Amino acid sequence: MSGISSAAGSAAGSAAEDAADLELARAGDAAAFTRLVAPLRGELHAHCYRMLGSGHDADDALQEALLRAWRGIGRFEGRAGRASLRAWLYTAATRTCLDAVEHRGRRALPVDLGPAAERVVLDAAPATEVAWLGPYPSRADPAERYQRREDVELAFVAALQHLPGNQRAALLLFEVLGFSAAEIADLLDTTAGSVNSALARARRQLARTAPDRDRQPAPDGPAARAAVAAYRSALERGDADALVALLSADATWSMPPLPHWYRGRAAVAAFARAVPFGRCPSWRTAAVEANGRPAVACWLGAAPDAPHTAWSVTVLGLDGDGLIAELVSFLGAEHFAAFGLPERY
Known part of the structure; x- marks a missing residue:
């Protein structure tokens, strides 16, 4: 009592x-x-x-x-x-x-803009005319996690960008935040009927574009920890074969703001051997969480004993066997501050 x-x-x-x-x-x-x-x-x-x-x-x-x-x-x-x-x-x-x-305009990922590249593209220029989707850090303290991890999941947020603003708002307010249709109508200065109509259209669109939001394993679970540890080890040791062994058969790799992306283990392996292992002398990494998924922050250096500078935050998507089915590498030092990471390692 x-x-x-x-x-x-x-x-x-x-x-x-x-x-x-x-x-x-x-x-x-x-x-x-x-x-x-x-x-x-x-x-x-x-x-x-x-x-x-x-x-x-x-x-x-x-x-x-x-x-x-x-x-x-x-x-x-x-x-x-x-x-x-x-x-x-x-x-x-x-x-x-x-x-x-x-x-x-809406924000996008490379997979939204066109088919996968048929061969490795070297020295690609960033597509500056595109508004790119960005990563979102998970809260370090579970007491401060204001959202379920699937509510900021990368595929879900990307799918939301296909919705008009009013549908996007109605769906989030109703399904994620728990407002009633009447409350949303007051909030958006419209009618409950209009809100319900917007919800129905939004749900139909998401059914076509968004996968099951619960399909990803927990980013701090054993499968995710093992995948992250193996990915980091392969990258830091320069072992391309070890990284390729982590990939699912239909793996994809994209690198916004570069417009090209790759699909399938063979294509992803060719890119990995040509660029992150073929052209990048030394990597240092750290495990983070982004968009409810395991992720790896990467710093690039000219040699193992040289300074390493912030390069990318790579968000991993895993399949049911714990293999890496998706890599989205958000290039740019500007992403590091949100994760509490330094630009130099």
Whole structure:
């Protein structure tokens, strides 16, 4: 009984603190507003990422959404409770993301843009005219994982980019975040009928483009750990045969922002031998998690004893036998900061 009483007292104290901070925020206290928002920032950021497909865009959208919320805090008429504040902040975040979606094209992966390359392409130039999907780091602390891992899974987020903004928002708010159709209608300033129609269209599209969101093994499970360890070892030892042995028969490898990608063990093996093993003298690696999957951060050096600089974050997809069925290498040092990784190793 003492534990129940303590929990109830803590909840009551938190509600009272929220109510006090809400009144202070309405009176112009920015610190109070920051305290109100702090417990919700993580899940709001993940929502912006799912809407926009980019961690950098999610940063900008969340900043703009919170600025809009701060400017409008005096007009907030909801209760001081966390649920009411959460809905209000999701309104600001979703509308900000919809504005962003309206002004740029969808983000993509190389597999969305054309067929696999028939031969290894050397010295390929980045496709700068494409808005590329970006990786999203998993939370290091399980207590801070505001989303189920499948809700930021790479294939799911990529499939979302094929949906119009209103369908994307309705689907995420309903199926991922648990808002009702009536609540979503209020949030999007539309009708429940329109929301239900958007949900039906979104589900049909995702049934065609998204695989089962639960099919990937846990990124911290034994199969994932073994695949990551073997991949890292092969890359750091320069052992192309060992890496090829990890691949499934229908494996794919893509490297945004390079537009070319490869399908099938033979094609992926040819690329691996020609480029990461044939042209890259030395690798250092670290295990990370991205988009609910195991991933490997890679630093490239001119020699084993030379400085190594940030090169890519490679997200792995595994099949039911623990073989690597998909590699998506997000090239660029700009991805490393979000994972808390240095640019030099």
